[in-house]
Amino acid sequence: MATKTLxxxxxxxxxxxxxxxxxxxxxxxxxxxxxxxxxxxxxxxxHEAQTEGQxxxxxxxxxxxxxxxxxKTCDAIEGILAEGEEIMEEYEGNPxxxxxxxxxxxxxxxxxxxxxxxxxxxxxxxGLKDAARLLEQTLEEESQTDEDLTTIADAAVNAEAxxxxx
Amino acid sequence: MATKTLxxxxxxxxxxxxxxxxxxxxxxxxxxxxxxxxxxxxxxxxHEAQTEGQxxxxxxxxxxxxxxxxxKTCDAIEGILAEGEEIMEEYEGNPxxxxxxxxxxxxxxxxxxxxxxxxxxxxxxxGLKDAARLLEQTLEEESQTDEDLTTIADAAVNAEAxxxxx
Numbered sequence: 079m080a081t082k083t084l085x086x087x088x089x090x091x092x093x094x095x096x097x098x099x100x101x102x103x104x105x106x107x108x109x110x111x112x113x114x115x116x117x118x119x120x121x122x123x124x125h126e127a128q129t130e131g132q133x134x135x136x137x138x139x140x141x142x143x144x145x146x147x148x149x150k151t152c153d154a155i156e157g158i159l160a161e162g163e164e165i166m167e168e169y170e171g172n173p174x175x176x177x178x179x180x181x182x183x184x185x186x187x188x189x190x191x192x193x194x195x196x197x198x199x200x201x202x203x204x205g206l207k208d209a210a211r212l213l214e215q216t217l218e219e220e221s222q223t224d225e226d227l228t229t230i231a232d233a234a235v236n237a238e239a240x241x242x243x244x
Numbered sequence: 245m246a247t248k249t250l251x252x253x254x255x256x257x258x259x260x261x262x263x264x265x266x267x268x269x270x271x272x273x274x275x276x277x278x279x280x281x282x283x284x285x286x287x288x289x290x291h292e293a294q295t296e297g298q299x300x301x302x303x304x305x306x307x308x309x310x311x312x313x314x315x316k317t318c319d320a321i322e323g324i325l326a327e328g329e330e331i332m333e334e335y336e337g338n339p340x341x342x343x344x345x346x347x348x349x350x351x352x353x354x355x356x357x358x359x360x361x362x363x364x365x366x367x368x369x370x371g372l373k374d375a376a377r378l379l380e381q382t383l384e385e386e387s388q389t390d391e392d393l394t395t396i397a398d399a400a401v402n403a404e405a406x407x408x409x410x
Contacts, residue, residue, distance in 0.1 A: 082338035084405035090334075091347065094327070153330075154351060157323025161260070164319075168256075172248035181257065181362040185320060188358035189351065195394075196347040203402045228361075236369045239250035 088200045089145055095193045096136045097149030102186060103129045105159050109183065112166050115176050115238065117230050122183070125223055132219065135212045139201075142209045158185050177239035180231050187224040194220060254366045255311055261359045262302045263315030268352060269295045271325050275349065278332045281342050281404065283396050288349070291389055298385065301378045305367075308375045324351050343405035346397050353390040360386060 106129065110122035140147035162182035169175040194217040201210035272295065276288035306313040328348035335341040360383040367376035 081408050082335055082340050083408060084340050084343060084402065086338075087335070087340040087344050087347075087405065153323035153326040154320070155323070157319035157321070158355075160319040169248055169253070172252075174248050174250050174253040177250060177366070178253050181253075181358075184362060185355065185358045188354040189324075192347075192351045192354035196350060196397075199394075199397060199402060200343070203406065228365075231362075231365060236250065236365060239253065240369065242247045242249060 084200055084204060085143075088197065088204060089143065090150065091193065091197055091200070092136065092139060092143075093148060093150035094152045094154075095190070095197065096133070096140075096147060098152040098155035098189065098193070099129055099133050099136065100149060101152070101155050101159060102190075103133065105162065108166070109162065109179055112170075113176055113179055115230070115235055117233075118176050118180060118235060121223075121226060121230060125183075128219055128223070132216045135216055139206075139209045139212055142206060154189055155186070158182075158189055161185065173241050174239040176235045177231065180227055180235055184224055184227050187220050187227065190220045191217065191224065250366055250370060251309075254363065254370060255309065256316065257359065257363055257366070258302065258305060258309075259314060259316035260318045260320075261356070261363065262299070262306075262313060264318040264321035264355065264359070265295055265299050265302065266315060267318070267321050267325060268356075269299065271328065274332070275328065275345055278336075279342055279345055281396070281401055283399075284342050284346060284401060287389075287392060287396060291349075294385055294389070298382045301382055305372075305375045305378055308372060320355055321352070324348075324355055327351065339407050340405040342401045343397065346393055346401055350390055350393050353386050353393065356386045357383065357390065 103126065106122050106126040110119050110126070113119040113122060137147045162179070165175070165178035165182050169178050194213050198210050198213040198217055201213055269292065272288050272292040276285050276292070279285040279288060303313045328345070331344035331348050335344050360379050364376050364379040364383055367379055
């Protein structure tokens with residue numbers, strides 16, 4: 079068996095997040111439809127457009143390393159998104175739905191933040207400057223999305239979740 | 245069916261992270277045994293001791309809200325830990341093992357960071373000051389652990405992963 083070095087790990091992890099991003103892209107419209115607050119709906123829609131750009135960047139990174147852009151089942155995102163689905167079912171029509179959806183979206187963001195942070199550092203160690211730059215761009219977008227979600231939570235969603243349904 | 249407000253969501257999410265922490269506690273000794281670099285091994289052992297304290301804090305929070313400390317299956321941590329197991333199997337004896345383990349541990353940290361961040365904000369909105377303080381303490385520990393892991397990665401592990409096995 080060939081020795082597995084950072085090249086292999088970089089490629090495997092790239093495939094993991096590529097799978098994850100495409101799963102997220104499919105789930106965002108569902109989350110946007112479920113969201114009650116217009117600002118949360120808008121945040122999910124904005125992130126859907128952003129995710130498309132992030133997938134394109136990943137395809138560029140695959141090209142840089144001369145490998146096929148192919149996903150690899152990511153158990154982590156399956157589990158994280160399953161929890162989001164559970165919230166949508168269990169809290170449908172309830173005041174705390176948006177707070178739960180928002181928390182689920184932040185769990186998704188944090189998974190992306192950790193993966194892109196790792197991949198960016200590995201790209202740098204591997205001397206893949208252009209790849210590191212692309213990964214850094216996405217990392218910044220994900221961190222900003224996470225901050226925006228916190229702002230929305232503090233501004234309205236969490237207080238709204240206290241109220242009994244009208 | 246009773247209306248579900250932030251109280252319910254807080255309790256459900258507390259149960260989710262309680263389940264997750266106990267799963268993490270079980271997996272940390274395995275990760276410490278698998279790690280090759282002594283500093284990574286030590287970091288996992290330190291976090292194991294910390295996790296015990298974090299579980300106790302969660303039990304205190306359950307007490308504050310007058311509910312039984314009971315976990316609720318957390319699909320997210322199941323998936324995140326499954327990816328760590330996969331790394332241990334696929335990279336055993338290979339130079340990139342530690343870099344992969346470290347990345348898996350950071351994915352765990354980020355899940356905890358997002359959940360404790362959310363729970364702390366909800367505790368504040370619910371007027372549970374003591375609970376918010378306990379959750380904040382754990383949040384700070386998790387963020388510090390994540391930073392420590394990045395330092396270890398930059399200092400040694402990622403460069404080591406470049407080398408073919410001796």
